[in-house]
Amino acid sequence: MMKKTISLLLMLCVIRSFSQDTTQQIMPGRQNAIHQQDKPYVILISADGFRSDFAKKYQAKNLIALGEQGVVADYMQPSFPSLTFPNHYTIVTGLYPAHHGLVDNSFYDRKRQQTYGMQDKKMVADPYWYGGTPLWVLAEQQQMIAASFYWVASEAPIQQLPPTYHYFYNEKISIDQRIETVKEWLALPRDKRPHFISFYFPEVDHAAHSFGPDSKETAEAVQFVDESIGKLQKVAAASGLPVNFVFVADHGMAKVDQQNTIPYPTIDTALFTINSGSAVLQLYAKDKNSILPFYENLKKNAVDYDVYLKSTMPASLHYSTDDDRYNRIGDIILLARLPKVFNRGGRPTGPGKHGFDPHYPDMRASFQAWGPAFKKGLQIQGFENIHVYPLIAEILGLQYDATKIDGKLETLKKIINTK
Structure with a gap:
C-alpha cells in the first residue's frame, strides 16, 4: 500500500511540474553547424480554430496587410479528424493522422492497452505516441537549432531530440513575454540561434467553442492574435534576419445545434x-x-x-x-x-465545434505566408495541410525522405521565390 501511495505521489508531482513549469527548457551542447548558419529562418504560427474566413470576417488588419505582401490560400483543408492534436502533428510531420499515430484527441492503443488523452500531461510528453519526424527533429538531426513556444508533441523527446529551446504548455506566460522570448532567440549568436520556431495561439479556439464562431468574443480573440502577429512581425523586421512566416490553423469551426444533440x-x-x-x-x-x-x-x-x-x-x-x-x-x-x-x-x-469531415467548408483552416522566401501578392487555391511540411523543409534547406511523408513539395513549390 505504501509503495502504491508513493508511486501515486510521484506521478502527481510529475503532472504538476508539467502544468506549472513556466521556465524555458534548454537542451545543452547543441549548436548550428557552420553550413546551417546562413540558412533562412521560419516562424510557423498556429492560431487554433482560426477558420479560413476569419481574417476577413473580423478585419484582421495585420494579417490582411501581410497577406498582400505574401501568399494567401483560399483555405487549408485539415486532415481527418479535424481536431487539434491530430492536425497540429500532421502539419509538422507531413503525415495523415492514421499514418503518424495521433489519430484523435483521445484514442485507445491496443498494443499498450492504454487510452491517450490530450489532458494527461505526462502522457503528452511520452514519445511513444508520436510517429514520423517532426520539423524540429528534422532540423536538429541536421544540426540546425529549433525552438518551440508550444506545439503538439514539442514537449516529448521524439527520437531523443526535442527542440533545443521549448516550453511545457501553459497559459500563464503573457503574450508580450512570449514575443520577447522570440526576440531573444533571434538575437542569439549565429551558432545558437534557432532557424525554425513554432508558436501557438489558443485564444480563437477557446472563444469560438464557448461563444460560437459568430460571437463578439471570437472577434476579439481574432483581433488579439492579429495584434500579436503584428508585434512578432516588428520583432522579425528589427532583427535584420531573413525571417519567413507561415501562418496556419489546425481546423475551422462550425456553429452547431446545441439543443437537439x-x-x-x-x-x-x-x-x-x-x-x-x-x-x-x-x-x-x-x-x-x-x-x-x-x-x-x-x-x-x-x-x-x-x-x-x-x-x-x-x-x-x-x-x-x-x-x-x-x-x-x-x-x-x-x-x-x-x-x-x-x-x-x-x-x-x-x-x-470541430472534428467533422474536413470537406465541410466550416472546417477549413487558414494559411498564409510572407517573407523573403515567398512570392508577393499571390492568391492560391485550397490545399491539404500535409503539404506544409515539405514547404518548410525546402525553405530551410533540410533533407528528408519524400517517400516517407504524404505531403508533396510540388503542391506549394510555386509559392516560393526561385533562387
Whole structure:
C-alpha cells in the first residue's frame, strides 16, 4: 500500500511540474553547424480554430496587410479528424493522422492497452505516441537549432531530440513575454540561434467553442492574435534576419445545434469501450465477434450521423484499415453530420465545434505566408495541410525522405521565390 501511495505521489508531482513549469527548457551542447548558419529562418504560427474566413470576417488588419505582401490560400483543408492534436502533428510531420499515430484527441492503443488523452500531461510528453519526424527533429538531426513556444508533441523527446529551446504548455506566460522570448532567440549568436520556431495561439479556439464562431468574443480573440502577429512581425523586421512566416490553423469551426444533440449510443461495456467526442466517436471492441452485429444495429437506427467500420471508411479521409499504421482507430466509427453533435448524458454543450469531415467548408483552416522566401501578392487555391511540411523543409534547406511523408513539395513549390 505504501509503495502504491508513493508511486501515486510521484506521478502527481510529475503532472504538476508539467502544468506549472513556466521556465524555458534548454537542451545543452547543441549548436548550428557552420553550413546551417546562413540558412533562412521560419516562424510557423498556429492560431487554433482560426477558420479560413476569419481574417476577413473580423478585419484582421495585420494579417490582411501581410497577406498582400505574401501568399494567401483560399483555405487549408485539415486532415481527418479535424481536431487539434491530430492536425497540429500532421502539419509538422507531413503525415495523415492514421499514418503518424495521433489519430484523435483521445484514442485507445491496443498494443499498450492504454487510452491517450490530450489532458494527461505526462502522457503528452511520452514519445511513444508520436510517429514520423517532426520539423524540429528534422532540423536538429541536421544540426540546425529549433525552438518551440508550444506545439503538439514539442514537449516529448521524439527520437531523443526535442527542440533545443521549448516550453511545457501553459497559459500563464503573457503574450508580450512570449514575443520577447522570440526576440531573444533571434538575437542569439549565429551558432545558437534557432532557424525554425513554432508558436501557438489558443485564444480563437477557446472563444469560438464557448461563444460560437459568430460571437463578439471570437472577434476579439481574432483581433488579439492579429495584434500579436503584428508585434512578432516588428520583432522579425528589427532583427535584420531573413525571417519567413507561415501562418496556419489546425481546423475551422462550425456553429452547431446545441439543443437537439445526438445521445451517445448505449453500449455493453463488456464488449466495447468508447472514446469521448462531439463530432467523432470511436468504438473499440473487446470481443471481435461483436463488431458486425453492433455495427448493423447502429447503422439501421442511426439518425443525424453516419456509421462506418474501420474497413469501410471513405478513402478520401485516409482513415481506414490500410491507413491505420499504429492500430489505434476504432473498430466502429460514428461521424456526426453538421450541425448535429454527439452529447453524453444530455449535458450542456458549447455552440462552436470541430472534428467533422474536413470537406465541410466550416472546417477549413487558414494559411498564409510572407517573407523573403515567398512570392508577393499571390492568391492560391485550397490545399491539404500535409503539404506544409515539405514547404518548410525546402525553405530551410533540410533533407528528408519524400517517400516517407504524404505531403508533396510540388503542391506549394510555386509559392516560393526561385533562387
